[in-house]
Amino acid sequence: MAPQLEPFFKQVDDLSGSFIDRLRKAVAIPSVSAQDENRKDVFKMAQFLASELESLGAEVEQRPLGKQPGKEHLDLPPVVIARYGNDKNKRTILVYGHYDVQPALKEDGWATEPFQLTVDSQGRMYGRGSTDDKGPVLGWLNVIEAHKKAGVDFPVNLLCCFEGMEEYGSEGLEEFIQAESKKFFKDADAVCISDNYWLGTEKPCLTYGLRGCNYYSVSVSGPAQDLHSGVFGGSAHEPMTDLVNVLSKLVDPQGNILIPGIMDLVEPLTEEEKSLYGGISYTMDNLHESLGSETGIHATKERTLMARWRYPSLSIHGVEGAYSAPGAKTVIPAKVIGKFSIRTVPNMESEDVNKLVFDYIKAEFAKLNSKNKLDVWLQHDGKWWVASPKHWNFAAASKAVKQVFGVEPDMTREGGSIPVTLSFEQATGKNVLLLPMGSSTDAAHSINEKLDKRNYIEGIKLLGAYLHYVAEEPMDI
Amino acid sequence: MAPQLEPFFKQVDDLSGSFIDRLRKAVAIPSVSAQDENRKDVFKMAQFLASELESLGAEVEQRPLGKQPGKEHLDLPPVVIARYGNDKNKRTILVYGHYDVQPALKEDGWATEPFQLTVDSQGRMYGRGSTDDKGPVLGWLNVIEAHKKAGVDFPVNLLCCFEGMEEYGSEGLEEFIQAESKKFFKDADAVCISDNYWLGTEKPCLTYGLRGCNYYSVSVSGPAQDLHSGVFGGSAHEPMTDLVNVLSKLVDPQGNILIPGIMDLVEPLTEEEKSLYGGISYTMDNLHESLGSETGIHATKERTLMARWRYPSLSIHGVEGAYSAPGAKTVIPAKVIGKFSIRTVPNMESEDVNKLVFDYIKAEFAKLNSKNKLDVWLQHDGKWWVASPKHWNFAAASKAVKQVFGVEPDMTREGGSIPVTLSFEQATGKNVLLLPMGSSTDAAHSINEKLDKRNYIEGIKLLGAYLHYVAEEPMDI
Numbered sequence: 037m038a039p040q041l042e043p044f045f046k047q048v049d050d051l052s053g054s055f056i057d058r059l060r061k062a063v064a065i066p067s068v069s070a071q072d073e074n075r076k077d078v079f080k081m082a083q084f085l086a087s088e089l090e091s092l093g094a095e096v097e098q099r100p101l102g103k104q105p106g107k108e109h110l111d112l113p114p115v116v117i118a119r120y121g122n123d124k125n126k127r128t129i130l131v132y133g134h135y136d137v138q139p140a141l142k143e144d145g146w147a148t149e150p151f152q153l154t155v156d157s158q159g160r161m162y163g164r165g166s167t168d169d170k171g172p173v174l175g176w177l178n179v180i181e182a183h184k185k186a187g188v189d190f191p192v193n194l195l196c197c198f199e200g201m202e203e204y205g206s207e208g209l210e211e212f213i214q215a216e217s218k219k220f221f222k223d224a225d226a227v228c229i230s231d232n233y234w235l236g237t238e239k240p241c242l243t244y245g246l247r248g249c250n251y252y253s254v255s256v257s258g259p260a261q262d263l264h265s266g267v268f269g270g271s272a273h274e275p276m277t278d279l280v281n282v283l284s285k286l287v288d289p290q291g292n293i294l295i296p297g298i299m300d301l302v303e304p305l306t307e308e309e310k311s312l313y314g315g316i317s318y319t320m321d322n323l324h325e326s327l328g329s330e331t332g333i334h335a336t337k338e339r340t341l342m343a344r345w346r347y348p349s350l351s352i353h354g355v356e357g358a359y360s361a362p363g364a365k366t367v368i369p370a371k372v373i374g375k376f377s378i379r380t381v382p383n384m385e386s387e388d389v390n391k392l393v394f395d396y397i398k399a400e401f402a403k404l405n406s407k408n409k410l411d412v413w414l415q416h417d418g419k420w421w422v423a424s425p426k427h428w429n430f431a432a433a434s435k436a437v438k439q440v441f442g443v444e445p446d447m448t449r450e451g452g453s454i455p456v457t458l459s460f461e462q463a464t465g466k467n468v469l470l471l472p473m474g475s476s477t478d479a480a481h482s483i484n485e486k487l488d489k490r491n492y493i494e495g496i497k498l499l500g501a502y503l504h505y506v507a508e509e510p511m512d513i
Numbered sequence: 514m515a516p517q518l519e520p521f522f523k524q525v526d527d528l529s530g531s532f533i534d535r536l537r538k539a540v541a542i543p544s545v546s547a548q549d550e551n552r553k554d555v556f557k558m559a560q561f562l563a564s565e566l567e568s569l570g571a572e573v574e575q576r577p578l579g580k581q582p583g584k585e586h587l588d589l590p591p592v593v594i595a596r597y598g599n600d601k602n603k604r605t606i607l608v609y610g611h612y613d614v615q616p617a618l619k620e621d622g623w624a625t626e627p628f629q630l631t632v633d634s635q636g637r638m639y640g641r642g643s644t645d646d647k648g649p650v651l652g653w654l655n656v657i658e659a660h661k662k663a664g665v666d667f668p669v670n671l672l673c674c675f676e677g678m679e680e681y682g683s684e685g686l687e688e689f690i691q692a693e694s695k696k697f698f699k700d701a702d703a704v705c706i707s708d709n710y711w712l713g714t715e716k717p718c719l720t721y722g723l724r725g726c727n728y729y730s731v732s733v734s735g736p737a738q739d740l741h742s743g744v745f746g747g748s749a750h751e752p753m754t755d756l757v758n759v760l761s762k763l764v765d766p767q768g769n770i771l772i773p774g775i776m777d778l779v780e781p782l783t784e785e786e787k788s789l790y791g792g793i794s795y796t797m798d799n800l801h802e803s804l805g806s807e808t809g810i811h812a813t814k815e816r817t818l819m820a821r822w823r824y825p826s827l828s829i830h831g832v833e834g835a836y837s838a839p840g841a842k843t844v845i846p847a848k849v850i851g852k853f854s855i856r857t858v859p860n861m862e863s864e865d866v867n868k869l870v871f872d873y874i875k876a877e878f879a880k881l882n883s884k885n886k887l888d889v890w891l892q893h894d895g896k897w898w899v900a901s902p903k904h905w906n907f908a909a910a911s912k913a914v915k916q917v918f919g920v921e922p923d924m925t926r927e928g929g930s931i932p933v934t935l936s937f938e939q940a941t942g943k944n945v946l947l948l949p950m951g952s953s954t955d956a957a958h959s960i961n962e963k964l965d966k967r968n969y970i971e972g973i974k975l976l977g978a979y980l981h982y983v984a985e986e987p988m989d990i
Contacts, residue, residue, distance in 0.1 A: 247743060249742075249743065249843065251841045251843070258804075258806055258808040259804045259805055259806050259808060260804065260805020260806055261805060263804070264928075264929055265726075265826070265828040265830070265854060265856065265929075266724060266726065266856060266927070266928045266929025266930060267803075267821065267927070267928045267929050268803075268804070268821070268928070269768075269821075269826030269827070269828045269856050269928060270768050270810070270820035270821060270824055270825070270826030270856070270928070271768070271800065271809055271810055271811060271817045271820040271821045271826075271928075272800075272804055272808055272809055272810060273766060273767075273768075273808045273809075273810055274766075274768075274828055274829070276828070276829040276830070276831070277764055277765075277766055277768075277828075277829055278766050280757055280760045280761045280829055281761050281765075281766060283757045283761075284757045284758045284760075284761035287754055288754075288758075289750060289751075289754055289755050289758060289881040289882060289883040290750075290882065291746075291747050291748070291750075291751075291754075323748065323749075326745075327735075327736045327737065327740070327745070327749055328736055328737020328738060329735055329736050329737055329884075330884065331735040331736060331749055331750045331883075331884040331885055332748055332749055332750075332884075333747070333748055333749060333750055333884075334748060340748045343747035343748040344744065344745070344746075344747060344748045347747055348747070349742070349746030349747030349748075350746070351742040351746045351751055351753070351754075351843070351845050352751070352753040352754055352757055352835075353742070353753070353835065353836040353841075353842055353843065353844055353845075353846070354753070354832065354835030354836030354837050354842075354844075354846065355831065355832050355835060355837060356836075356837055356838065356839060358829075358830065358831030358832060358837070359830040359831030359833075359852060360831050360832060360833055360835070360837035361833065362833060363892075364728045364830075364852065364854075364892045364893060365830060365831075365852075366726065366728070366828070366830065366854055367830055367831075368828050368830075369830070369831065375836060375841065375842075377742060377841075377843055379742065379743060379746050379747065404766040405766060405767065406766040406808075407806075407807065407808040407809075407810075408808055415840075415841045416841060450743070450744070451741075451743045451744045451745070451746060451747070451748075452741055452743025452744050453743060
């Protein structure tokens with residue numbers, strides 16, 4: 037065990053009631069970033085965090101981000117940045133979290149008041165933002181407080197970056213991170229983000245990879261206006277017929293992408309990587325439970341996790357311009373736009389993927405011999421991210437998990453994207469670690485969001501222990 | 514020429530100013546059946562028609578249809594029925610039209626006030642309902658007036674059936690027609706409906722056929738709720754992938770229905786029928802103009818008209834449950850419902866078509882080896898209709914066209930459906946003729962709806978002449 041963990045751990049346990057109170061106060065502020073009427077609460081939450089950090093002895097600033105694009109009557113909430121410690125002999129760790137939350141109304145189906153932290157007999161702490169992401173954010177504050185009260189020297193310099201627009205596209209953050217890369221963030225030796233979840237409920241994980249996403253639109257147009265299918269059916273090329281044909285050529289029902297060349301871009305699976313999947317705490321039952329049905333494609337957990345984490349996928353999201361309401365309408369839509377996206381993985385470069393997609397779709401459309409017009413374009417892209425799980429940042433976190441939970445963490449990736457991860461990696465040039473506090477059952481973004489008391493309190497110990505092991509790790513491996 | 518046409522024609526010309534005034538009064542009543550706030554105007558229009566018919570000497574009733582289903586605070590507008598003449602030695606002709614109109618607002622893009630008849634220097638009479646269907650309805654009233662004022666004996670007994678909900682699904686009419694089949698309609702020897710359009714602008718047509726329509730839904734479902742494509746893409750069967758695959762198997766981009774057996778149900782083309790298409794006044798330019806683009810499938814007008822009138826077609830209308838808004842959303846929809854319809858022609862029986870559709874779709878889905886669930890069902894069907902164009906009812910109309918316009922009419926079908934046609938045929942057991950007054954450029958349902966003065970005035974002569982020739986035609990051919 038690293039020195040001084042014992043008194044820190046004991047102090048966390050002693051303060052657990054007040055840490056839960058701190059979470060209760062935070063949950064009570066409805067800092068919903070997506071709703072104009074709650075913008076004042078988002079500012080209030082920023083002030084709450086800043087005050088708490090100041091009273092703990094951190095240097096704090098609330099950095100304004102200007103007006104909200106497209107909603108110029110609203111100020112963007114500030115980024116709360118804080119420095120705790122400034123010792124050249126210590127490592128400096130940058131931590132990120134967000135203090136805004138998803139919308140929540142009791143009438144959406146919550147069993148409790150969403151903005152009133154409610155702890156049940158099993159220690160489940162219900163409330164909007166409990167797990168996403170107020171619990172983890174306060175975790176860092178609680179780590180500072182426990183060290184102070186236990187009289188334990190803080191093992192690192194801590195830089196905090198807490199934003200208030202994460203649930204609404206992190207408006208303004210990317211520019212802020214770039215602008216501060218050589219200023220506030222310049223001392224960072226590594227980055228730790230606690231804003232995702234364990235794969236299950238029992239075993240913590242360290243996350244070292246995320247898939248990227250290239251989102252495409254493909255339009256087919258022909259007639260100048262929508263047509264009546266009685267009058268024109270059979271005598272005119274129908275855009276929807278063509279679009280459905282093109283979309284059917286993208287991916288097969290077993291999830292195989294049919295665009296030639298795409299799979300050639302994917303980093304081959306090594307025996308070493310392959311061996312990692314067997315030990316991961318995940319079962320096919322977990323998949324079926326989260327799907328709510330037994331409609332998984334693959335027979336094994338290993339293949340399922342690979343499909344989610346390390347292989348690309350293609351999903352067709354919908355069609356714009358066609359008839360989408362319930363009931364019946366005999367329209368031939370004049371212009372329809374199919375939407376699909378490809379989840380990307382190493383080493384798929386966006387431009388290479390785009391070229392393969394565009395060329396293939398145009399070639400498939402040409403085969404249709406339709407007089408309609410096709411267009412295909414990229415709506416947006418976000419790059420995949422993979423960190424080295426052998427970096428000292430991960431090694432420290434791994435030791436901390438073993439110390440606090442008594443198990444080796446699952447080394448995971450995620451299928452979705454967390455764009456801020458890549459932003460911090462690019463701005464600092466340092467290793468980024470995703471170190472989640474909550475579990476897979478926490479229902480972030482849903483009704484009845486919760487954080488288990490165990491995850492919160494042991495999570496505070498985990499974050500603190502991580503900082504201690506960080507201080508001990510040798511420089512480069 | 515039939516006797517007594519000359520004085521009738523002259524009287525129509527003499528009264529043309531007052532006939533246009535009658536249309537002006539009718540257009541000024543905004544009898545929009547789809548808008549609750551205009552329901553009083555629909556009733557006002559019924560009263561206007563009833564008063565005009567009474568003052569012309571007809572026996573008139575306004576027959577209530579009860580409350581509007583689903584909008585019980587609204588009374589359905591009445592069916593205005595009228596009998597003019599009751600001479601056992603004359604034939605009895607039942608005519609149908611509707612006195613309600615589509616919505617219209619100046620700000621939709623009308624060049625003139627939509628409910629103010631505005632005649633331009635070229636004799637185009639702009640106004641909502643001018644051609645659809647107030648002009649034709651008043652045509653019958655004008656025929657009566659011209660006969661009275663010219664002192665010409667009315668050649669037939671006339672039964673009028675004018676409804677006020679045609680633009681909103683003819684609520685209540687079907688039941689009314691069935692209920693009156695052995696009462697008010699029992700004397701009818703033939704039916705004439707003036708509620709469609711010439712194929713072009715120069716030459717009248719007689720319409721003897723309509724396609725039917727079978728409208729289907731096909732749903733694919735899997736997960737219990739929508740999924741995040743980052744988390745689940747690649748590891749779960751996606752309903753949208755399966756649906757797009759199934760929809761792509763229904764029809765090819767050249768309009769060929771791919772469901773085996775469907776084309777075997779279609780009545781073969783005879784040399785006699787084939788020979789009819791060449792003489793029809795229609796060009797590929799007409800098609801391109803109405804499409805607003807050169808995206809027609811077929812190279813010739815003959816093949817184009819056959820595709821529209823006498824062959825089935827399959828159109829894919831859209832997808833319910835998938836993402837249909839502008840922008841980007843990385844959703845995997847849990848349940849998607851594709852909508853498509855088949856326009857049917859002789860001798861496609863609905864049940865036979867359904868069986869072929871259901872069996873084929875289920876077989877194609879089975880080939881996908883998906884664990885998702887597929888369902889397919891008929892939303893609604895409406896049968897095709899083809900009358901004998903050699904019946905005396907058509908022969909009389911054909912002679913009337915030649916008399917008034919100096920040309921043989923185009924013998925046409927239509928690709929769409931006019932359900933009331935089949936209702937009258939079934940209720941009366943008599944031949945039904947569609948005898949349009951307006952031309953292809955009248956823009957019914959659109960902004961700047963109009964009826965050309967020539968079509969209105971010569972159309973009145975046509976309706977009157979038709980009744981005279983009806984009186985002269987031998988009984989059965």
